[in-house]
Amino acid sequence: MARxxxxxxxxxxxxxxxxxxxxxxxxxxxxxxxxxxxDLLKSDPVDLIICDLANGLSVEDRWWPVLALREVLDDVPILVCTAHPMAVLDAAQIHSVAGLLPKPFGYDELVQRVQEILSGQTLYSG
Structure with missing residues (x-):
């Protein structure tokens, strides 16, 4: 399966x-x-990144982990977990994340979203 x-x-x-x-x-x-x-991630690649967005930070600070990962792993899909998906929807599109997972989420929601992204279905693939 995926890493x-x-x-x-x-x-x-x-x-x-x-x-x-x-x-x-x-x-x-x-x-x-x-x-x-x-750079260590380049030598030991991953298939998917799941990144939690911290609450209570400015928009710029909230997205810095995604931006840093994008610099090195531009082709790896990123699934962002957030308690405020509608508030970050525009930024998610700008930063080309593959999907948003609203918190709180359950077992089935996590598994389904991961499977969708790994099969090529992203937030913007329609």
């Missing part, structure tokens, strides 16, 4: 998401923050 990079600063949530994805046969690499040395 997934999970960017999530809440350790408990990361364990839960990781367990769900591993239960579905995916390999998960978890980081709390975008790694300082993003």
């Amino acid at each position: 997934v990079l999970l960017v999530e600063d809440d350790h408990g949530i990361a364990i839960l998401i990781g367990a769900i994805l591993e239960d579905e046969g995916h390999r998960v690499v978890h980081v709390e923050n975008v790694p300082e040395n993003l």
